[in-house]
Amino acid sequence: VVVEKTARELAGVPCLELDEAAPPKQEICCSRMFGKRLTELAPIKQAVATYTGRAAEKLRAQGSVCKRMRVSIRTGMFNPGELHHAQGALVELPYPTNDTLLLTRAATNAVERVFREGYRYSKAEVLLLDLCQPGDFTDDLFAISQPMASGRLMSVVDQINERYGRGTMRSGSVPRTPDWGMRREMKSQSYTTRLDQLWTVPAR
Numbered sequence: 001v002v003v004e005k006t007a008r009e010l011a012g013v014p015c016l017e018l019d020e021a022a023p024p025k026q027e028i029c030c031s032r033m034f035g036k037r038l039t040e041l042a043p044i045k046q047a048v049a050t051y052t053g054r055a056a057e058k059l060r061a062q063g064s065v066c067k068r069m070r071v072s073i074r075t076g077m078f079n080p081g082e083l084h085h086a087q088g089a090l091v092e093l094p095y096p097t098n099d100t101l102l103l104t105r106a107a108t109n110a111v112e113r114v115f116r117e118g119y120r121y122s123k124a125e126v127l128l129l130d131l132c133q134p135g136d137f138t139d140d141l142f143a144i145s146q147p148m149a150s151g152r153l154m155s156v157v158d159q160i161n162e163r164y165g166r167g168t169m170r171s172g173s174v175p176r177t178p179d180w181g182m183r184r185e186m187k188s189q190s191y192t193t194r195l196d197q198l199w200t201v202p203a204r
Helices: 001-009 041-061 098-114 148-166
Strands: 028-038 063-075 087-096 121-132
Touching: 028 041, 041 063, 041 098, 041 121, 041 148, 063 098, 087 098, 087 121, 098 121, 098 148
Parallel strands: none
Antiparallel strands: 028 121, 063 087, 063 121
């Protein structure tokens, strides 16, 4: 079917509809399993800071700001031999923002409220809520808003990461190679997108 449609398109018969640009998302979520169970607060805060940074990148990419966020952590829920715990915290931000530093600070403070000793946590989630475009919300005349310097800083950070790779410029609470990172030993190689991972055929 695809080949036939392509042939007809080349012959001047329209078969494929043009896709309209997708509207901005109303929520942005970044959620990952840890590479190992975590029992201490510090590495969980690092993970949440990492996920918050990625969610903030997506937020700025669609030109939006965020009014609220929800941060959740949970243990593995299917192991009968472990204690189970899952809890989240809703965070009201001081003003609509896409500032990674402000979002990270709010998210890690929320983790401190929901973390409990004695549990082996396996996953964290950062959910950005109440998204809107910077000019679409109405606020009190005297309410504080995101400083212009913050927007310029985030723009520079995004430009640097786009040019030199994700994570080149990041929050100080985000480690480059965390030991809690997702395990990727069984990940398939990128045969179609990376030259260094192309299949090779040994000569006989």
